[in-house]
Amino acid sequence: MTDILTFTDRGIYCPAGGFYIDPWRPVDRALITHAHSDHARPGMGAYLATTGTAPVMRHRLGDIRLDTIRFGEPRQIGGARVSFHPAGHVPGSAQIRVEVAGQVWVASGDYKTVPDGLSEPFEPIRCHAFITECTFGLPVFKWTPQDVLARQINDWWAANAAAGRTSILGAYALGKAQRVLAAVDPAIGPILTHGAIENTNEVLRAQGITLPDTIRVTRDTVPKDQPGALVLATPSALGTTWAQRFGPASTAFASGWMALRGVRRRRAADRGFIVSDHADWDGLNDAIRATGATRVFTTHGYTNSFQRWLTDQGYDAHVVSTDYQGETLDLVAEDAA
Amino acid sequence: MKDFATLFSRIDETTKTSVKTAALAEYFRTAPDTDRMWTIALFTGRRPKRSITATRLRAWAAEVAALPDWLFEESYGVVGDLAETIALVLPDPQDTSDASLTHWITYIRDLSMLDDHARKAGILRAWNSLPATERFLFTKLLTGGFRIGVSAKLIVRALAQATGQPEPELTHKLMGNWTPDTTTWDRLIVADDPGADLSRPYPFYLAYQLDGFDDLGDPADWTAERKWDGIRGQLIIRGGAHHLWSRGEELMTDRFPELAQLRDYLPDGTVIDGEILAFADERPLPFNALQKRIGRKSVPKKLLTEAPAILMAYDLLEHGGADIRDQPLALRRAHLETLTTQAPATAPIRLSSVLPFATWDDLSAARDQSRDLNAEGLMLKRRDSPYLAGRKRGDWWKWKIDPLTVDAVMIYAQAGHGRRANLFTDYTFAVRDGDDLVPFTKAYSGLTDAEFREVTAWVRKNTLQKFGPVRQVPPVHVFEIAFEGIQPSPRHKSGLALRFPRMLRWRRDKPVAEANTLGDLRAMLDNYG
Numbered sequence: 001m002t003d004i005l006t007f008t009d010r011g012i013y014c015p016a017g018g019f020y021i022d023p024w025r026p027v028d029r030a031l032i033t034h035a036h037s038d039h040a041r042p043g044m045g046a047y048l049a050t051t052g053t054a055p056v057m058r059h060r061l062g063d064i065r066l067d068t069i070r071f072g073e074p075r076q077i078g079g080a081r082v083s084f085h086p087a088g089h090v091p092g093s094a095q096i097r098v099e100v101a102g103q104v105w106v107a108s109g110d111y112k113t114v115p116d117g118l119s120e121p122f123e124p125i126r127c128h129a130f131i132t133e134c135t136f137g138l139p140v141f142k143w144t145p146q147d148v149l150a151r152q153i154n155d156w157w158a159a160n161a162a163a164g165r166t167s168i169l170g171a172y173a174l175g176k177a178q179r180v181l182a183a184v185d186p187a188i189g190p191i192l193t194h195g196a197i198e199n200t201n202e203v204l205r206a207q208g209i210t211l212p213d214t215i216r217v218t219r220d221t222v223p224k225d226q227p228g229a230l231v232l233a234t235p236s237a238l239g240t241t242w243a244q245r246f247g248p249a250s251t252a253f254a255s256g257w258m259a260l261r262g263v264r265r266r267r268a269a270d271r272g273f274i275v276s277d278h279a280d281w282d283g284l285n286d287a288i289r290a291t292g293a294t295r296v297f298t299t300h301g302y303t304n305s306f307q308r309w310l311t312d313q314g315y316d317a318h319v320v321s322t323d324y325q326g327e328t329l330d331l332v333a334e335d336a337a
Numbered sequence: 338m339k340d341f342a343t344l345f346s347r348i349d350e351t352t353k354t355s356v357k358t359a360a361l362a363e364y365f366r367t368a369p370d371t372d373r374m375w376t377i378a379l380f381t382g383r384r385p386k387r388s389i390t391a392t393r394l395r396a397w398a399a400e401v402a403a404l405p406d407w408l409f410e411e412s413y414g415v416v417g418d419l420a421e422t423i424a425l426v427l428p429d430p431q432d433t434s435d436a437s438l439t440h441w442i443t444y445i446r447d448l449s450m451l452d453d454h455a456r457k458a459g460i461l462r463a464w465n466s467l468p469a470t471e472r473f474l475f476t477k478l479l480t481g482g483f484r485i486g487v488s489a490k491l492i493v494r495a496l497a498q499a500t501g502q503p504e505p506e507l508t509h510k511l512m513g514n515w516t517p518d519t520t521t522w523d524r525l526i527v528a529d530d531p532g533a534d535l536s537r538p539y540p541f542y543l544a545y546q547l548d549g550f551d552d553l554g555d556p557a558d559w560t561a562e563r564k565w566d567g568i569r570g571q572l573i574i575r576g577g578a579h580h581l582w583s584r585g586e587e588l589m590t591d592r593f594p595e596l597a598q599l600r601d602y603l604p605d606g607t608v609i610d611g612e613i614l615a616f617a618d619e620r621p622l623p624f625n626a627l628q629k630r631i632g633r634k635s636v637p638k639k640l641l642t643e644a645p646a647i648l649m650a651y652d653l654l655e656h657g658g659a660d661i662r663d664q665p666l667a668l669r670r671a672h673l674e675t676l677t678t679q680a681p682a683t684a685p686i687r688l689s690s691v692l693p694f695a696t697w698d699d700l701s702a703a704r705d706q707s708r709d710l711n712a713e714g715l716m717l718k719r720r721d722s723p724y725l726a727g728r729k730r731g732d733w734w735k736w737k738i739d740p741l742t743v744d745a746v747m748i749y750a751q752a753g754h755g756r757r758a759n760l761f762t763d764y765t766f767a768v769r770d771g772d773d774l775v776p777f778t779k780a781y782s783g784l785t786d787a788e789f790r791e792v793t794a795w796v797r798k799n800t801l802q803k804f805g806p807v808r809q810v811p812p813v814h815v816f817e818i819a820f821e822g823i824q825p826s827p828r829h830k831s832g833l834a835l836r837f838p839r840m841l842r843w844r845r846d847k848p849v850a851e852a853n854t855l856g857d858l859r860a861m862l863d864n865y866g
């Protein structure tokens with residue numbers, strides 16, 4: 001039996017349908033799992049994405065030829081039948097199911113199995129072959145339950161507010177920032193947002209996603225007028241003059257890497273909250289089991305060890321090298337020399 | 338252990354010293370006596386002995402987590418800390434425990450008395466009843482290392498906040514060879530009797546490097562001595578016994594058995610601050626001679642004749658059983674002189690001589706002779722200065738000779754070339770920056786072949802991770818790095834670069850906590866860059 005998806009130097013390719021999934025080099029036809037920049041890149045002839053992903057893609061990629069598809073809606077493309085299913089990664093994110101002559105393959109893009117109250121919950125899809133990410137594919141990664149996480153962030157914010165400090169939390173503009181918004185208790189104080197985050201918020205609100213009220217930080221923002229505020233910043237804005245304007249502050253960083261004490265301490269933030277859009281160790285293993293797939297391809301993350309682990313578990317597992325980045329944080333390799 | 342875990346989290350979750358101190362102070366106000374004693378003990382290097390090998394712990398943890406050994410090792414490589422890796426991979430506990438820190442320490446000590454089978458059962462039981470943070474701390478205690486970013490200085494500051502006692506007094510109380518088994522909170526901390534323990538040393542008074550004569554005033558107010566290049570030590574003679582302490586609070590009494598005879602010449606109730614030197618023909622031998630005697634618990638006869646040790650006396654802290662540290666130096670020194678001259682010339686003690694000078698320029702000439710005399714430079718002390726605790730500015734200054742040196746921590750090792758291809762000779766060094774280590778230089782010369790062989794064997798056994806030919810190793814070894822110049826360098830993470838860095842010596846006597854900081858380097862950059 002021939003493979004219905006192949007791995008090329010442009011991305012994942014379906015010969016029967018003549019399309020690519022999340023390609024990283026220009027192609028005629030691209031099916032996009034979600035709007036993160038390592039998956040939705042500029043320069044494609046035509047795009048297909050979910051209705052939930054399309055607005056952020058348009059916001060980020062500008063004037064593109066973009067067709068949309070609803071979750072679960074079947075579509076015939078050449079000799080392939082495709083459908084998009086929730087990946088639980090960020091709002092609108094999808095796994096792409098491809099069926100050719102009774103063979104079913106699923107490209108999962110990025111996924112997270114635990115509901116976050118914001119993204120459409122991950123849906124396991126039965127398939128013969130499953131292409132999985134493994135950003136956090138080591139058994140040391142086990143995420144904090146959502147309710148505990150919400151309490152941790154709220155306690156930190158409330159304690160800072162009581163001590164007259166601003167709470168500055170670094171989180172990526174699409175996904176984590178909104179998850180934090182969905183988790184926090186707006187009764188504690190005002191919520192201020194970095195422009196890049198607020199832009200994404202606006203796009204998501206326009207789609208009907210409910211987020212608490214936020215105030216965009218501009219040149220004219222007077223921090224003194226917002227005592228006890230929670231400031232959502234992009235990670236790159238932490239520690240810059242942008243962040244210094246808020247005076248006495250406690251800083252925090254939201255990432256799956258915060259599960260590791262060493263990484264937490266190297267990021268000179270006061271606190272690290274374990275928040276990730278990706279599946280943890282148990283999530284990856286459960287998701288793969290639920291697909292019923294016998295063949296598994298591992299992409300971005302600890303691909304080699306995860307492939308070895310899956311092989312030990314009886315899967316026909318292979319490593320696929322891609323240009324996807326996952327949740328990056330220069331972990332240990334820096335300053336090796 | 339819950340309270341201790343909460344304390345740990347509060348300390349670990351902040352980079353602000355004031356928050357750490359407040360968390361510790363609150364703990365010291367509220368925790369049960371034995372728990373607070375163990376907390377002090379743990380953070381001042383008095384942890385229980387390691388009773389189980391790391392190899393066993395890894396195997397047991399992998400087994401409980403149902404992971405193949407290779408995957409556990411890979412995880413360990415990413416996490417970088419064994420106790421943390423174990424705490425992370427283990428399944429959630431099925432049991433709970435309200436037991437105290439003291440309980441778990443006793444539990445660990447009892448384990449060492451059991452056979453392997455029972456030990457394993459005991460550890461698995463503990464892992465299965467402790468939630469994540471407590472499990473991490475328990476395993477940390479098992480593995481012996483307990484460095485979590487709290488210095489003894491921070492402990493003293495927190496105790497001062499909690500008890501209202503002055504810091505120098507508390508520093509003094511915490512010194513010596515007490516353990517939570519030999520004393521209590523009341524006796525060690527509350528009781529106003531620092532001398533209760535006959536072996537207890539006084540905190541050492543340490544000087545900063547001199548940064549100019551402008552603020553010193555009249556040269557006549559000052560005395561100058563050689564800063565000898567040996568091991569700073571404190572000799573205590575009390576109750577008919579003697580004790581010799583290093584600056585790192587290590588008991589060195591048995592390493593320098595020749596000093597025992599000083600008991601016969603010095604009266605009871607005498608405490609002398611001085612420098613242990615290898616000494617022959619009325620002059621110090623190079624530091625290397627003394628180096629051979631460091632790290633040895635017992636001394637072979639040959640070494641006793643090759644590198645005989647003396648105490649070069651600097652100061653007198655206790656006289657006739659009375660603490661005289663707040664009396665002026667001139668007076669303390671007069672008493673010291675009387676004591677040392679009473680001892681016969683064959684006794685292993687000398688009085689550190691004062692250098693005559695009228696102007697600072699005279700001193701400069703004296704300083705230039707330092708290297709020839711195997712001295713590190715000069716010490717300037719104000720004649721009326723009290724003997725303070727810790728590193729203080731103002732009354733005492735050290736005026737070291739070049740080259741510039743820093744004590745740095747080895748973090749990576751790489752094999753050498755040619756003849757040294759089978760040895761790890763190229764090291765990357767880091768300085769401390771808060772709780773972190775910042776790499777700042779490489780160096781690959783300065784150790785003897787025997788030392789390189791020793792480091793190589795250690796690196797092979799202790800590699801945390803490999804990056805091609807580079808091995809990451811645990812930050813435990815401190816080396817003194819000498820260099821000729823320092824300049825800013827935006828290309829480097831530390832923001833500076835050194836000229837001709839080399840290893841001056843392996844500082845086996847220094848813990849990582851005493852390595853220099855990025856701040857120290859930046860100050861050097863300001864002065865010499």
Ligand SMILES: [Zn+2]
Binds near residue numbers: 039089110
């Ligand atoms: Zn993504």
Ligand SMILES: [Zn+2]
Binds near residue numbers: 036038039300324326
């Ligand atoms: Zn990705």
